[in-house]
Amino acid sequence: MALGHIFLPATVLVFFASLALAFDPSPLQDFCVADRNSQVFVNGVACKNRTQVTADDFFFTGLDNPGNTSNKLGSFVNLVNVDKLPGLNTNGMSVARIDYAIGGLNPPHTHPRATETLVVLDGLLYVGFVATDNKLYSKVISKGEVFVFPIGLVHFQFNNGTCPAVAIAAFNSQNPGTVRVANALFGTRPPISDGILAKALSVDTNVTSYIKSQFQ
């Protein structure tokens, strides 16, 4: 009984502490515009001298331009993170425009640091994410519809409509990070050995070396 009383608040504390760590830290001042020239390494980017900060540090233009989807996957992601918009530094968010050709795929990937909210501006997308129990949650969404991909979970979008599609994605990190599942296995430098990949996938090593050759 007495032990339970001590244990419960401790558990709650650990739970909330870990929740806080799962997201970008909150700002401790009005802003901290990323200083690309700083030699200081911090969690995020060091602040630019406030006297040199201008409105342009909080500005990005060009998301009205369609991305070039003439590539193997038929999709293009224009991610406006802290690298492109220095005013995002310490504000815990970023945005992207994603274009999909007909049949275009934004292949299975995760964002280790962000939940993503996807808004379809035009077209039809078959979207889905996979939970840690390997259950697939998928749906076909169209113009004006929104889908959320929870932080860290593998997800994808596929344009199986009859016209090009475009969507806007919002992230709760200034630097969501992207891990493409296929590239993380078959496109690493140096490569993961075929023995390891073959065993992991229950196939012959000639299969893994063939897939690897597609990611050179």
Ligand SMILES: *[C@@H]1O[C@H](CO)[C@@H](O)[C@H](O)[C@H]1NC(C)=O
């Ligand atoms: C910031 O800029 C102002 C004006 O140029 C300068 O006086 C000040 O020393 C700078 N601060 C730092 C820490 O460099």
Ligand SMILES: *[C@@H]1O[C@H](CO)[C@@H](O)[C@H](O)[C@H]1NC(C)=O
């Ligand atoms: C789109 O990318 C393809 C392949 O890289 C290239 O040939 C083409 O010129 C690009 N189109 C535009 C409009 O930039």
Ligand SMILES: *[C@@H]1O[C@H](CO)[C@@H](O)[C@H](O)[C@H]1NC(C)=O
């Ligand atoms: C898109 O794919 C989903 C899943 O396979 C399917 O349910 C849906 O009917 C497809 N829509 C079109 C327009 O092909």
Ligand SMILES: *[C@@H]1O[C@H](CO)[C@@H](O)[C@H](O)[C@H]1NC(C)=O
């Ligand atoms: C791998 O080797 C097996 C057995 O030799 C063969 O049947 C199969 O076609 C090969 N697969 C590839 C992708 O080369």
